[in-house]
Amino acid sequence: MWLVDHGFIRDIYCNxxxxxxxxxRSAQPAPRHxxxxxxxxxxxxxxxxxxxxxxxxxxxxxxxxxxxxxxxVDFPIRSRSPMDRETLLAAIDIFDRIEYPVLxxxxxxxxxxxxxxxxxxxxxxxxxxxxxxxxHLSLMYGHVKxxxxxxxxxxxxxxxxxxxxxxxxxxxxxxxxYDRAKIQVQFHENWLAGVIIKxxxxxx
Numbered sequence: 001m002w003l004v005d006h007g008f009i010r011d012i013y014c015n016x017x018x019x020x021x022x023x024x025r026s027a028q029p030a031p032r033h034x035x036x037x038x039x040x041x042x043x044x045x046x047x048x049x050x051x052x053x054x055x056x057x058x059x060x061x062x063x064x065x066x067x068x069x070x071x072x073v074d075f076p077i078r079s080r081s082p083m084d085r086e087t088l089l090a091a092i093d094i095f096d097r098i099e100y101p102v103l104x105x106x107x108x109x110x111x112x113x114x115x116x117x118x119x120x121x122x123x124x125x126x127x128x129x130x131x132x133x134x135x136h137l138s139l140m141y142g143h144v145k146x147x148x149x150x151x152x153x154x155x156x157x158x159x160x161x162x163x164x165x166x167x168x169x170x171x172x173x174x175x176x177x178y179d180r181a182k183i184q185v186q187f188h189e190n191w192l193a194g195v196i197i198k199x200x201x202x203x204x
Contacts, residue, residue: 015109015141019117020125022101025136027109028057031064037103038068046094046104048112050076073098079111080148082155082183088174091116095124110142111149118156123167129156130165147189154187 014033016026024042026033028049037045045065051074052058065072075094077083083091104120106112117136121127127135137143137153145153159165159173 015113016103017109017141019104019120019136023117023120024101024103025109025113025117025141026103026105027113028107029061029103029105030057031060034061034064034068034070038070040101042070042101042103043099044071044073044102046098046102046116047072047074048077048104048106048116050074071099077112077115079106079115079152082151082180082187084180085174085178088155088178089171091119092123092171092174095120108142110144111137111152114138114141114143115152123170128165129160129170148187150189151183151187155183158183 014027014029016024016029016033016036019025024037024040029037029045034045045061047058047061049058062072064070073094075090077087077091104113104116114136118129118132121132121136122129125132133153133156137145137156143149143152155178158178159170162169162173162177
């Protein structure tokens, strides 16, 4: 776990940052990070890696959340391929179903945490989507848009190209226009960035 899952990096730097009041983003938290979250008043841990009963990091996370009385919500999404329509709609709705304050995390705190932070600011925070993307789908957090992880940006850019940039229009676009297969064909990564993301950083 410490080596294969890059726990040694997170032990040094967990990529924890505030998104807005009551919302935080991070990499996979260790028990000590969860204890920190509890001290900050955080009530929910939104795990964007999903439930992984054979993964040591997840087992430790689940046990520590239970011990601390934190609510653990498992919501798996991928960073290197576009989500299906149902998952995207669920990602929109999940912000209305969780208790706040919340800490959202993925493996590295770069891609999936960045996407969900972007969506939260856009859908709930009144921040224009382009501005939210610049803030949170950013190399500052380790997000590389030139690799396959850039498909997260590409999905949002396809919506913006339609003209109506309101949160209501986004939900309609996902429900009626969004085409996962088409996006998979249209999006192309930079090969070198792809090698770094897949084989060195090992993004999920």
